[in-house]
Amino acid sequence: MIREMSKSNFVSFWPTFSAVIQAQETYAFDPEMTMEQAFSVWCELPLKTYVYTENDIVLGSYYIKPN
Structure with a gap:
């Protein structure tokens, strides 16, 4: 099911997202960002x-997000 992401969804998504940003192969995010910083970038700014x-x-x- 596709739906808007909730905070609890992000918490369960965090280990995967963290591994992706730490690999520095896909997204240009700080590999040391915290879960709260990542939530802001991924869920609040867009x-x-x-x-x-x-x-x-x-x-x-x-x-x-806007172009």
């Missing part, structure tokens, strides 16, 4: 942030 879940497991996320 226009909308969505999550895809299946059986209450977060399988993916994306955000929409």
Whole structure:
């Protein structure tokens, strides 16, 4: 199911997101950013942030922001 991402969704998404930013291969985010900083960048600054879940497991996320 695709829906807007909640704080609890982000908490369960954080280990995956953290691993991605620490690898420094995809996103130009500070690899040392905290979960709170990442939540702000991923969920509060964009226009909308969505999550895809299946059986209450977060399988993916994306955000929409102005160009």
